[in-house]
Amino acid sequence: MNVGFIGIGSMGSLLIDTFIGSGALKPSQITASNRTYSKAIALADRHPGLQAVPSNRDAVIDQDVIFLCIKPMEFKAVLDQIRDVVLPHQLVISITSPVLLEQLEDALNCKIAKVIPSITNNMCSGVTLCMYGNRMTDADIIRLNGLLSYISEPLPIDEQHQRVVSDLSSCGPAIMAFLLQRFIDAAVEETGLPRDQARVIASEMLLGTGQLLTAGGMTPEELQSRVCVPGGITAQAIALLNNELDCVFNRLIRVTHAKYEEDLERVSVSLYGKEVNGP
Template sequence: MNVGFIGIGSMGSLLIDTFIGSGALKPSQITASNRTLAKAICLADRHPGLQAVPSNRDAVIDQDLVFLCIKPMEFKNVIDQIRDVIQPQQIVISITSPVMIEQLEESLPCKVAKVIPSITNYMCSGVSLCMYGNRMTDADKNRLNHLLSYISEPMPISEQHTRIVSDLSSCGPAIMSYLLQRFIDAAAEETNIPREEARIVASEMLLGTGQLLTAGGMSPEELQRRVAVPGGITAQALALLNRELDGVFNRLIRATHAKYNEDLERVKVSLYGKEVNGP
């Protein structure tokens, strides 16, 4: 299987590194293009055998799968560049949430899927959120899922839930690490514990907590019940958090959805132009 990548920014390069590191793909199976060719060449130097190419068209020709790891406003130009070389049997996979499958199917003659990865995939952990276009057969879905299974748990979702599930899987690591950072900072400020010592303890705690919530089969509510003895120290801490964080995550979700809806509209205008009688 040959796989092309258009765009090797933060997530594109992460996917390539992880596919190779996990044994899912050999470097010789990957072709990559990037707006800055030098960056693709550096990636090829890091993974001998990987082919860095100067144009997006070259990253599409003779590939079985093509990952589009680009920003929403770059789609129009990239689609225009590759439309006449893409073949019906090829599968184009977008990792950009505000670009809809229907829009890609209208613009390209091939099979289309959307996959939202997570930084946790770098550790061959977490989920990959998978959505499939109408031209994808069961065999196509199995082929893509098999590739993704090397680095994640492929999870089919409805496209209408893209944003909220992405909040949990893709934004979640940054949100949880921010909360952990504040916990560590406060521990160092209040007690003078060396910050690095606090970081190690807290990070190992978060790893163990994740294992309890997955392999351990515990729900968040059960875990809290097991740790927080009524009237105890942890119960006191949870009571404070319940007061101070009331509504915070609701506002967070409303903020991410507002930005997502803004991006949806910008992509629509970029692909189709403004409606004559539109606002």
């Protein structure tokens, strides 16, 4: 399988590093282009055998699968550039939620999928959220899932739910890291505990908690009840959080969805000159 990447920023380069590191792909199977070409050259230096190409069209030609790792407002320009070199047997994969499967199928005469990754995939952990376009066959889906399985648990989802599941899977690591950072800051400020020590302890705690909630088979409710000794200390902390957080996560989901709706509208206007309905 030959795989092209258009865009090697945070997520494009993470996917390439992890596909290579996990043994899913050899560098010689990968061709990459990027707006700032020098970054593609630097990536090729890091992975001898990987081919850096100066144009997005060159990242499409002769590839079986092409990942578009660019931001929503960059799609119009890239789709216009690659439209006439894409062939029907090729699979183009977007990693961006506000560009719809239907819009991609409209723009390109090939197979289309959307795969929303997560920074956790860098550790060959977490899920990749998969949406398959109408032109994909069962064999295409099996092949794509096979590739993604090296770095994640591929999870088919309905495009209608892509925002909220992306919040959990892809925004979630930043949200959890933010909460952990605030927990660490408070421990340091309130007690003078050395920051490095607090960071190691808190990070190991988060890893173990994740393992209990996955391999350990515990639900979040069960985990809390095992830790909150009746009449004990943790219960005091949970009661405080319960009062103070109130509807904060509901508000968080409303905020991400409002931004998503705004992006959908901007993408639609950039592609068609007008807004069309979401999934």
